[in-house]
Structures are given as C-alpha cells and as structure tokens.
Amino acid sequence: MTRQRELIYSIVTAAPEHRTAEEIYDLAREQMPSLARGTVYRNLGILVEEGQLRRLETPHSPARYDRESRPHPHLVCQQCGRVEDLTMPEGLLEPMARQLGIDLTGYDLKLYHICPACRGMKKEDL
Amino acid sequence: MTRQRELIYSIVTAAPEHRTAEEIYDLAREQMPSLARGTVYRNLGILVEEGQLRRLETPHSPARYDRESRPHPHLVCQQCGRVEDLTMPEGLLEPMARQLGIDLTGYDLKLYHICPACRGMKKEDL
DNA sequence: TTTGATGCAAACTTTTTGCAGCTAC
DNA sequence: GTAGCTGCAAAAAGTTTGCATCAAA
Numbered sequence: 001m002t003r004q005r006e007l008i009y010s011i012v013t014a015a016p017e018h019r020t021a022e023e024i025y026d027l028a029r030e031q032m033p034s035l036a037r038g039t040v041y042r043n044l045g046i047l048v049e050e051g052q053l054r055r056l057e058t059p060h061s062p063a064r065y066d067r068e069s070r071p072h073p074h075l076v077c078q079q080c081g082r083v084e085d086l087t088m089p090e091g092l093l094e095p096m097a098r099q100l101g102i103d104l105t106g107y108d109l110k111l112y113h114i115c116p117a118c119r120g121m122k123k124e125d126l
Numbered sequence: 127m128t129r130q131r132e133l134i135y136s137i138v139t140a141a142p143e144h145r146t147a148e149e150i151y152d153l154a155r156e157q158m159p160s161l162a163r164g165t166v167y168r169n170l171g172i173l174v175e176e177g178q179l180r181r182l183e184t185p186h187s188p189a190r191y192d193r194e195s196r197p198h199p200h201l202v203c204q205q206c207g208r209v210e211d212l213t214m215p216e217g218l219l220e221p222m223a224r225q226l227g228i229d230l231t232g233y234d235l236k237l238y239h240i241c242p243a244c245r246g247m248k249k250e251d252l
Numbered sequence: 253t254t255t256g257a258t259g260c261a262a263a264c265t266t267t268t269t270g271c272a273g274c275t276a277c
Numbered sequence: 278g279t280a281g282c283t284g285c286a287a288a289a290a291g292t293t294t295g296c297a298t299c300a301a302a
Contacts, residue, residue, distance in 0.1 A: 002275085002282060021266080036284040041267060043282095057183045062266060078231055086226065092218070097237060100212065105204055106238040111223060112231045128257060128300085147291080162259040167292060169257090188291060258299070268289065275282080 005043045007032055012044075012053055018064040018074070018083040056083060058110065073109035079118035086111065131169045133158060138170075138179055144190040144200070144209040182209060184236065199235035205244035212237065 011027050012019065019027070025040045044065055047053040056064045056074060061081035066074075075084040088109070097104040137153050138145065145153070151166045170191055173179040182190045182200060187207035192200075201210040214235070223230040 004283075034284075036286095038268080038285075039283060042269095045268090055185060057185055059181060059183055063185075075226075075228065089222065093237065096215065100201075102201065102237060102239050104237055104239060108234075108236040108238070109219075110234040111219065111228060112233060113228050114231060130258075160259075162261095164260075164293075165258060168294095171293090253302100255302090256300090260296090262295085264293070266291085270287085271285090273283085277280090
C-alpha cells in the first residue's frame with residue numbers, strides 16, 4: 001500500500017458519491033499534486049482486482065467506483081449519471097439463479113430514474 | 127429506414143447473440159462492403175434512441191446490442207464477456223421501487239458467471 | 253429541391269501501457 | 278539490491294463528429 005494507493009482508496013470510500021476516475025484524480029491531486037493519471041487508473045484497477053472496490057459501468061458515462069461491501073443495487077439518474085446505493089431485500093436473486101442452474105459469481109442491478117435535481121431542471125432546460 | 131439501417135437492425139435482431147458494434151460492422155460489410163463504421167455507430171445510436179434496440183454495457187468489453195423486447199436480465203460471462211438473455215419472474219423489481227418511492231424508468235440486471243466454455247478452458251489456460 | 257443519411261477521416265474520451273527512475277523494505 | 282510502484286508520455290480502444298457528397302421523397 002503506497003501513499004498514492006491509500007489516498008485513492010480513501011477518496012472512493014470516504015464519501016457516498018460514486019466518482020469517476022477523473023473526479024478521483026482531481027480530488028487526489030488537491031492533496032498530492034504530483035500524482036499521475038495513470039497511477040489513478042492503475043490503482044483503481046488493482047483495488048478492484050483485490051476486491052476492495054467495485055467498478056460500476058453506466059451508459060454514456062465513464063466508469064464509477066464504489067467501496068466493495070455487501071452486494072447492493074444502484075440507483076442511476078438517466079440524465080446526469082449520478083449513482084446512489086440501494087439496499088436490496090436479502091436473497092432476491094439467488095433462488096432465481098439456482099433455478100436456472102447458474103453458478104452465480106456476482107450480480108449487478110441498476111434501477112434507472114430521473115433524479116429530483118434533473119427533473120427540476122428539465123422544465124426550463126429541455 | 128435506409129438500407130444501411132435496415133441491415134444493421136436485422137443483424138442485431140436476427141441472432142440471439144449480443145454483438146458489439148465492431149462485430150456488427152464486420153457482419154454488415156459482408157453484405158455491404160462500402161458501409162462505414164461511423165454509420166454503424168450512428169444507426170445503432172438512433173435505433174437505441176427510438177427504443178428499437180437496447181445497449182448493454184459490460185465491464186471490460188465494448189457495448190453490445192440487444193433487440194428491445196420485454197425487459198429482461200442478462201447472463202454475462204466474466205471471462206469472455208458473452209451475454210445471454212434470461213427471463214425474469216414478472217414484477218420482481220417494481221414493488222421494491224414503489225417501496226423506495228422511485229419513479230422507475232428502467233432497470234438493468236446482470237448476473238455474472240463463468241460460462242461452460244470458459245470454465246473448460248480455465249484448467250489448461252490459467 | 254430539400255431533407256436527411258452516407259462515407260470518410262479526423263477528433264475526442266476514456267483507459268492502458270512502456271519505460272526510466274524512484275522508494276521502501 | 279530488488280521488487281514493485283511511480284510519473285510521464287505515448288498509444289490503444291471505443292465512439293463521436295464535421296463535412297462534402299449522395300439518395301430519395
């Protein structure tokens with residue numbers, strides 16, 4: 001664990017936001033201006049590999065990163081791309097997987113909506 | 127509907143595979159060698175906008191395209207990225223959304239596994 | 253004739269990678 | 278020392294876009 005990796009990890013896990021690599025890079029550079037973008041990507045990749053972070057792909061937006069905790073769905077705004085955590089009723093998917101004979105290694109559930117901020121904006125904006 | 131768009135649409139919907147833009151481009155050019163890559167992307171985008179196709183994003187793989195039918199989850203191989211359709215018990219998510227006060231505009235559920243082909247390969251390959 | 257789509261190429265965004273030098277055991 | 282990591286810069290991968298031309302109503 002280098003200082004760089006620690007900083008990157010702490011930025012992802014400190015706040016509930018699910019930030020993009022670029023946002024993480026910008027925030028990290030406030031504290032460590034010499035940090036290279038490549039290092040951010042490299043460490044995010046390593047942390048995901050190690051199972052400490054989770055990478056979220058959402059349409060028309062760069063990947064976002066979430067702390068890896070108990071699996072949970074995400075609520076994604078279709079307009080601005082912001083992501084929130086949700087908690088899911090325990091054991092919703094497992095029976096389905098078992099029934100299908102799938103050896104489930106993970107899942108990814110996204111619910112889409114238009115967030116209140118964007119819904120407000122839409123009237124004058126679009 | 128130009129000939130190009132029709133061809134692109136038919137390639138996506140003709141087979142159960144969920145192909146990437148590049149695969150669609152290659153297949154389309156067998157029938158229309160003058161077709162430009164930009165035209166493929168443009169038309170895929172239009173067809174998604176129009177609600178005729180669905181764009182699937184999966185980690186470490188370019189986007190894949192699926193015919194737009196009744197919403198359904200996808201089974202994704204974590205190794206090779208191949209995607210299969212699943213059918214989901216009706217009304218699994220809606221109660222959850224209602225309970226959370228979300229005005230659901232759509233969802234995206236992916237179940238991950240290692241497909242039989244990749245599981246077979248793993249022994250000698252990794 | 254006008255509207256919109258095409259082919260082509262260049263540009264853009266996001267992410268990965270090669271390499272030489274640095275750091276910490 | 279040496280193993281692994283960094284910063285830098287270049288390149289890759291995927292996708293979008295500007296523009297002149299073409300096709301069709």
